[in-house]
Amino acid sequence: MYGAAGAPAQSASVPVVHSLRRPPPQATGVSFMNNQKQQKPTLSGQRFKTRKRDEKERFDPTQFQDCIIQGLTETGTDLEAVAKFLDASGAKLDYRRYAETLFDILVAGGMLAPGGTLADDMMRTDVCVFAAQEDLETMQAFAQVFNKLIRRYKYLEKGIMYFVEKKKIGNKLAMLTGVLLANGTLNASILNSLYNENLVKEGVSAAFAVKLFKSWINEKDINAVAASLRKVSMDNRLMELFPANKQSVEHFTKYFTEAGLKELSEYVRNQQTIGARKELQKELQEQMSRGDPFKDIILYVKEEMKKNNIPEPVVIGIVWSSVMSTVEWNKKEELVAEQAIKHLKQYSPLLAAFTTQGQSELTLLLKIQEYCYDNIHFMKAFQKIVVLFYKAEVLSEEPILKWYKDAHVAKGKSVFLEQMKKSESETEEGD
Numbered sequence: 101m102y103g104a105a106g107a108p109a110q111s112a113s114v115p116v117v118h119s120l121r122r123p124p125p126q127a128t129g130v131s132f133m134n135n136q137k138q139q140k141p142t143l144s145g146q147r148f149k150t151r152k153r154d155e156k157e158r159f160d161p162t163q164f165q166d167c168i169i170q171g172l173t174e175t176g177t178d179l180e181a182v183a184k185f186l187d188a189s190g191a192k193l194d195y196r197r198y199a200e201t202l203f204d205i206l207v208a209g210g211m212l213a214p215g216g217t218l219a220d221d222m223m224r225t226d227v228c229v230f231a232a233q234e235d236l237e238t239m240q241a242f243a244q245v246f247n248k249l250i251r252r253y254k255y256l257e258k259g260i261m262y263f264v265e266k267k268k269i270g271n272k273l274a275m276l277t278g279v280l281l282a283n284g285t286l287n288a289s290i291l292n293s294l295y296n297e298n299l300v301k302e303g304v305s306a307a308f309a310v311k312l313f314k315s316w317i318n319e320k321d322i323n324a325v326a327a328s329l330r331k332v333s334m335d336n337r338l339m340e341l342f343p344a345n346k347q348s349v350e351h352f353t354k355y356f357t358e359a360g361l362k363e364l365s366e367y368v369r370n371q372q373t374i375g376a377r378k379e380l381q382k383e384l385q386e387q388m389s390r391g392d393p394f395k396d397i398i399l400y401v402k403e404e405m406k407k408n409n410i411p412e413p414v415v416i417g418i419v420w421s422s423v424m425s426t427v428e429w430n431k432k433e434e435l436v437a438e439q440a441i442k443h444l445k446q447y448s449p450l451l452a453a454f455t456t457q458g459q460s461e462l463t464l465l466l467k468i469q470e471y472c473y474d475n476i477h478f479m480k481a482f483q484k485i486v487v488l489f490y491k492a493e494v495l496s497e498e499p500i501l502k503w504y505k506d507a508h509v510a511k512g513k514s515v516f517l518e519q520m521k522k523s524e525s526e527t528e529e530g531d
Contacts, residue, residue: 161201161211165223167193168205172227182227183245187252195253203259206246207273229272236275236315243279250285257286274308278315281328289332295340306341310359322363336375338368376408377418384422398453413463416454420467423447429477437481441488448492461499462507473512483519
């Protein structure tokens with residue numbers, strides 16, 4: 101991930117730190133271990149320039165590990181001293197080149213073998229995440245070490261999730277990751293590592309996510325977590341923590357609620373509902389544009405209501421918006437009312453199918469009020485639309501009276517209430 105392995109062993113007599121420093125400019129053919137300057141050959145008084153590709157330093161993670169572990173042995177479990185040591189060592193040691201080895205040590209206590217286990221013949225340290233106590237306070241203390249390290253050396257940011265990819269993970273690493281996400285050290289995009297097919301299939305991703313989100317939400321709250329997920333377009337992907345045959349709201353809710361993350365379950369349910377509503381509106385507009393029969397449209401909408409648990413008052417708002425978006429309205433106020441009445445009369449049977457509840461009727465009245473206010477050419481059309489829907493049995497008398505008395509919103513209320521008052525007077529005179 102961060103470099104190649106398998107280089108020949110270095111002479112034991114060579115000082116460890118010197119061999120791992122960033123290489124200074126050297127002449128061709130000079131070993132990286134040699135501190136003496138070698139005289140450069142000349143020809144007719146001209147020097148040959150040394151090419152940088154000839155100055156490559158040998159990759160030796162074992163020597164790097166020995167340096168870090170020796171320093172951690174001296175600091176002991178004083179994490180503040182650990183942070184200072186790591187900060188200072190970054191100026192001498194090549195963290196970019198040995199990043200994988202560095203995280204092996206800080207998380208697991210030593211270099212990991214290809215299978216994800218600690219090599220028996222390597223140095224180890226107990227000053228690491230896996231050897232620490234499994235509690236939030238301890239992980240918060242370790243988070244401060246990683247926070248200072250990653251903020252100083254930004255390229256180390258992806259080091260944590262490298263352990264997820266190796267499957268060398270556990271509760272402590274998940275808790276630590278949650279804290280680092282909460283304090284902004286890590287970006288939520290690192291969660292992409294959890295969507296590895298094998299990790300998902302084996303249940304590793306979901307189990308890791310439980311501990312991660314618990315510590316994250318404990319540090320912040322679900323709103324802050326949601327904002328971070330939205331920022332990197334991860335808010336609609338959480339169900340992918342499970343295999344395809346278990347990617348349902350019901351399964352996600354059950355799993356995370358039982359794990360003590362009810363707020364995360366509710367968030368995902370709400371996200372799924374929002375997504376389903378957007379998809380419903382998109383499909384509804386396409387069906388209307390094609391001129392599909394109302395009976396087919398009604399059947400489709402009712403199936404989606406049942407499938408996604410969308411209440412009728414929400415659906416009538418979607419239907420209204422879809423109906424009003426299928427036509428290009430006249431810009432002249434004196435003509436748009438007539439155009440609206442003609443258009444809405446045609447769609448009255450569709451709207452009536454989703455105003456079987458008083459709350460749905462009240463929702464529709466509020467949608468009409470807001471639409472007429474937001475679209476200034478419709479200001480004089482409000483009363484005519486309400487009367488049309490009353491005659492077409494889309495609206496009934498009781499919800500209209502309730503809207504008139506106390507259920508209306510502030511948008512244009514004086515204008516619309518006056519229109520309805522005149523309408524009532526004209527009706528009484530007609531009687």
